[in-house]
Amino acid sequence: MTKDNHLTDHYLRSLNRNIILIIIIVSVIPLILVSGTIYYQFRASYHEKVYDHLRELVQSHSQNIDSYLQEKLSDIRFLTDSCGREKLTDESFLQERLAVLQKDFGKDFVDLGVINAHGEQIAYAGPFKLGKADYSGSEWFRKSIQSEYFISDVFLGLRGVPHFIIAVRNNRGGISWILRATIDFVAFTSLVENIRLGQTGFAFILNNKGKLQTTPMARPSMDMIDSKNIYEEFVTKQQISRGKICIATRSDSSRHKNIYVAASIKNGDWLLVYQQRIADAFADLRKTFIITTALMFMGLLGIIIMAFTLSKTIVERVAKADLEKQMMSKKVVESGRLASVGELASGVAHEINNPIAIMVEESGWIGDLMEEEEFEKSENRAEIERAVEKIQYHGNRCKEITSKLLSFARKTDTTVHDVNIKELLEELVALSSQRAKYGMVEIETDFQQNLPSLRASTSEFQQVFFNLINNAIDAMHHDGGTLTISSRQRENYLVISVSDTGEGIPEANLDRIFDPFFTTKPVGKGTGLGLSICYGIIEKMGGKLEVESTVGKGTTFLISLPFQPDSDRQQ
Amino acid sequence: MNTTSAMSTPLVMLVDDEVSFVEIMTKRLKKRDLEVITAFSGKEALETLAEHHNVDVVILDVKMPGMDGIETLKKMKVAHPLIEVIMLTAHATVESAIEGMRFGAFDYLMKPCAMEELMGKVHEATRKKRNHDEKIQEAHIKEILAKRGF
Numbered sequence: 072m073t074k075d076n077h078l079t080d081h082y083l084r085s086l087n088r089n090i091i092l093i094i095i096i097v098s099v100i101p102l103i104l105v106s107g108t109i110y111y112q113f114r115a116s117y118h119e120k121v122y123d124h125l126r127e128l129v130q131s132h133s134q135n136i137d138s139y140l141q142e143k144l145s146d147i148r149f150l151t152d153s154c155g156r157e158k159l160t161d162e163s164f165l166q167e168r169l170a171v172l173q174k175d176f177g178k179d180f181v182d183l184g185v186i187n188a189h190g191e192q193i194a195y196a197g198p199f200k201l202g203k204a205d206y207s208g209s210e211w212f213r214k215s216i217q218s219e220y221f222i223s224d225v226f227l228g229l230r231g232v233p234h235f236i237i238a239v240r241n242n243r244g245g246i247s248w249i250l251r252a253t254i255d256f257v258a259f260t261s262l263v264e265n266i267r268l269g270q271t272g273f274a275f276i277l278n279n280k281g282k283l284q285t286t287p288m289a290r291p292s293m294d295m296i297d298s299k300n301i302y303e304e305f306v307t308k309q310q311i312s313r314g315k316i317c318i319a320t321r322s323d324s325s326r327h328k329n330i331y332v333a334a335s336i337k338n339g340d341w342l343l344v345y346q347q348r349i350a351d352a353f354a355d356l357r358k359t360f361i362i363t364t365a366l367m368f369m370g371l372l373g374i375i376i377m378a379f380t381l382s383k384t385i386v387e388r389v390a391k392a393d394l395e396k397q398m399m400s401k402k403v404v405e406s407g408r409l410a411s412v413g414e415l416a417s418g419v420a421h422e423i424n425n426p427i428a429i430m431v432e433e434s435g436w437i438g439d440l441m442e443e444e445e446f447e448k449s450e451n452r453a454e455i456e457r458a459v460e461k462i463q464y465h466g467n468r469c470k471e472i473t474s475k476l477l478s479f480a481r482k483t484d485t486t487v488h489d490v491n492i493k494e495l496l497e498e499l500v501a502l503s504s505q506r507a508k509y510g511m512v513e514i515e516t517d518f519q520q521n522l523p524s525l526r527a528s529t530s531e532f533q534q535v536f537f538n539l540i541n542n543a544i545d546a547m548h549h550d551g552g553t554l555t556i557s558s559r560q561r562e563n564y565l566v567i568s569v570s571d572t573g574e575g576i577p578e579a580n581l582d583r584i585f586d587p588f589f590t591t592k593p594v595g596k597g598t599g600l601g602l603s604i605c606y607g608i609i610e611k612m613g614g615k616l617e618v619e620s621t622v623g624k625g626t627t628f629l630i631s632l633p634f635q636p637d638s639d640r641q642q
Numbered sequence: 643m644n645t646t647s648a649m650s651t652p653l654v655m656l657v658d659d660e661v662s663f664v665e666i667m668t669k670r671l672k673k674r675d676l677e678v679i680t681a682f683s684g685k686e687a688l689e690t691l692a693e694h695h696n697v698d699v700v701i702l703d704v705k706m707p708g709m710d711g712i713e714t715l716k717k718m719k720v721a722h723p724l725i726e727v728i729m730l731t732a733h734a735t736v737e738s739a740i741e742g743m744r745f746g747a748f749d750y751l752m753k754p755c756a757m758e759e760l761m762g763k764v765h766e767a768t769r770k771k772r773n774h775d776e777k778i779q780e781a782h783i784k785e786i787l788a789k790r791g792f
Contacts, residue, residue: 421705424732425660428754432666435757439673466754473732 079393087386094378099371106367110360117356125268125332125345125352126316132266132274133334133343139262140237140337143179143254144220146172147239150183151250156241159185159250165196172252181234181253186212188247197253199230211236215249222337224278225256225285232256235284260285263343269354272347277302279340297323301344305333313339320349398607420473427473431466434459476502489524490532492558492565499533500556503540510544511551512571518558523634525565531608538601539569539628545592546573546626560634564614567630575622584618652768653677653696657687657714658703658730667701674761684709688717697725698768699748701760704731704738712742719746724774726767730755 150159150168158164165183172180182197190207206212209228215221215238223236233256238249263285266274276284281302300321309317311333319331330352332345350357438459446452500514507514543554552572559566576584583589585606609616614632654676658664661682668678679694681687684706691697700718704711715727729750731739739750748767751760 421732424753425663429660429662429666431754432663432670436666436670436673439670470752470754 079390083386083390086389087382090382090385091378094381095374098374098378102367102370102374106363110363113359114356117353117359121352122318122332125330125347126318128266128268129274129332129334129343129345130316132263132345133336136262136276136336136343139259140222143176143237143252144222144239146176146180147237147250147252148220151239151241155243156185156246156248160194162194162196165194169196177258178255179258181255183253184251186238186249186251188216190216193248201229204229211238212249215240215251216247222340224282224340233286235259266345269347269351271351272345274343274345276336277342277344279306279342284341296346297321301331301333301346302342304331305342305344311335311342398603402604402607416476420476424470424473427466427469431463434462434466438463487526487528490527490529491524492522492567493518493520495529495532496536496556496558496567499536499540503537503544506541507544507554510548512544512547513551513553515553515555516557517555519560522558522560522565525632525634527612527632531612535605535608535630536569538605542601543569543571543573543626543628546571546575549574552625561631563634565630565632565634567632568627569630570625570627572625575624576618576620576626577622581618581620585616651675651677652698652764653679653694654764655679655681655687655690655694655697655700657681657684657700657706657711659683659706660703670757671764674757676764683707684711684714684717687714688721691718691722691725695722697722698771699764700725700727701730701764702727702747704729704742710738712738712745715742715745715747724771724778726771728760728763728767 150172154164154168159168165185169180169183172183182195182199182201184192184197184201184204185194186192186206190205190209190212192201192204192206195201195204211221211223211226214223219240221236221238221240223238225233225235227233234253235256236251236253238251240247240249263274263276266272275286275296275298277298278284281299283296283298301319304319304321305311305317309319311317313335315335317333319333320328321331322328328349330347330349334343335341336343438456440446441452441455441459446455449455496516496518500516504514540554540556547554554572555568555570557568580589580591585602589603606616609630609632612632614630617629617631618626619629620626654671656664656667656671656678657680658667659682664680664682668680671678679690679697681690685708687700687702691700702711702714702718706714709717711729711731715729718725718727723746726748727742727746729739729742729747730753731750732753739747742750748770749763751763
């Protein structure tokens with residue numbers, strides 16, 4: 072391969088690389104920008120939507136809980152106001168009232184108790200045996216006696232189960248007494264327990280000391296609720312107030328990021344908190360992200376594959392065009408060379424014709440003189456006459472050779488006209504016969520009679536056959552052989568085969584013999600262009616050049632050329 | 643001029659720039675009882691012809707330096723319309739020899755040519771030329787006789 076071809080290879084490689092890079096850059100940057108922007112916008116609005124939803128959820132539930140407590144308080148108040156102390160201290164009446172309440176509200180009310188100003192329970196209705204219990208020391212009693220009503224935090228108390236109390240003080244008649252109702256913890260917890268979203272969303276209530284007031288049933292562990300810090304976050308940092316919903320995100324003890332939404336309930340005593348893992352809250356967003364990313368990667372992959380394929384196709388076409396250009400210019404050079412060889416041959420043939428004519432005439436003169444009487448009896452007369460005859464014979468041979476050379480030289484133009492195949496092939500064979508003789512090659516011809524003429528350029532046709540015949544003779548240069556040239560008409564095709572009995576072409580080379588610059592001849596002997604030019608010419612003529620070869624047996628080149636269709640001919 | 647003699651020796655002018663060829667051809671033609679005069683260029687041929695009006699046949703090489711055979715032929719035919727010219731050519735100039743026929747050459751032959759063939763053509767051309775001469779002469783005589791009232 073030449074230096075030029077190395078440069079071309081390098082150029083093609085860099086062209087390939089540049090096309091790939093440009094396609095990838097031009098397609099990928101907008102793809103990433105568009106996908107990124109869309110995803111960013113979607114993410115922001117999705118976040119907003121999720122936060123709004125949670126805010127609404129917590130707000131409605133905080134209102135629910137507040138109204139639940141308010142309702143229970145109103146019931147107890149009504150009972151206190153409507154019945155009075157005397158009736159309510161009657162345990163059977165109290166029992167009756169409890170039954171009515173339980174009938175109306177289910178098991179929300181566990182028990183009822185009437186406590187005097189000293190903290191002694193003077194009447195009790197409920198499932199526990201708390202008869203004359205003394206509550207003077209308990210915190211709820213102290214707070215209840217000081218205010219009109221009181222709702223306690225959740226505590227275990229005397230009965231040892233979690234519960235909370237709604238107490239209403241009555242001062243009618245100057246005597247203070249308290250009606251206390253215990254609210255079922257399970258019933259209350261269920262209010263909060265209903266708030267469940269996704270896999271990890273749940274709600275709980277904290278009191279003003281940051282202690283849990285409900286036990287979330289679905290919790291993985293109590294450790295998940297970092298109650299103290301959550302309380303700090305909302306109450307101390309965010310200064311949560313009644314009616315305001317606050318949102319915070321922070322990691323829990325197991326290092327999961329959580330989203331917390333809080334609302335103040337029970338007049339700021341309690342905090343309703345909703346907790347959910349961020350990953351869970353935004354699971355759909357994550358799914359969207361994965362799908363978007365997957366689609367984007369598929370797009371990227373598509374772009375990359377397309378870039379490589381497209382670039383390969385373009386580079387192949389460029390390379391092919393380049394090769395065609397190279398071959399074309401070589402062909403131009405070659406035909407130019409052939410034309411100048413033709414001119415030279417014509418000059419030489421013409422110049423040599425005169426001396427030959429003189430020689431022939433001189434020998435003729437000798438012949439003329441020999442007819443004179445004085446030579447009639449010469450003993451060498453017969454020998455001289457024979458010599459004269461030989462000179463004349465070979466002079467005429469020279470004349471034939473120069474005349475063939477001249478007829479060849481005249482046909483170096485590439486214009487297309489009707490070519491008589493048989494005549495042309497015979498001429499070519501005659502011109503090659505001397506070379507074949509020196510190579511101990513016998514040329515056999517088998518031309519079909521009356522072949523139609525073919526529209527072609529004579530010089531191109533000559534070029535093809537000279538190349539093939541010369542190659543065949545070269546292939547047999549070791550031991551000689553037989554070169555067979557045959558021409559046949561097969562349907563609308565002219566089929567010409569050029570076969571030699573030479574050394575054959577190894578299979579490895581068979582695919583490459585039509586490649587430009589491929590040669591197995593020693594350096595300086597062959598350009599490697601002959602067959603590629605033949606191939607180009609035959610292809611240009613709309614024909615096919617094929618090769619069959621067996622190592623050690625020989626090679627056959629088969630040319631099929633279409634005769635011009637009749638319709639074209641008429642035109 | 644001897645108008646009746648088809649047997650009399652034809653006078654041939656040989657024109658070729660190749661001196662050796664002219665020399666040997668002259669010898670050979672003379673040996674075959676032809677009278678031969680020579681010229682080595684077109685120009686010389688025209689000059690010689692101006693002096694020798696009785697030349698029957700010109701054997702003219704097509705390819706010559708200076709004035710070539712065709713050019714010479716054209717001028718020759720203008721000055722001497724009755725003269726017969728045989729073009730002698732190498733293969734490459736067959737076309738020009740044929741062109742020569744169009745300008746009134748008698749025939750063409752390729753170099754080197756067979757002597758018998760050349761001789762045949764020369765005799766043929768001579769006969770044709772002399773026939774023409776004879777007819778013209780007869781016409782002249784008739785004209786003169788008519789003028790004198792015969």
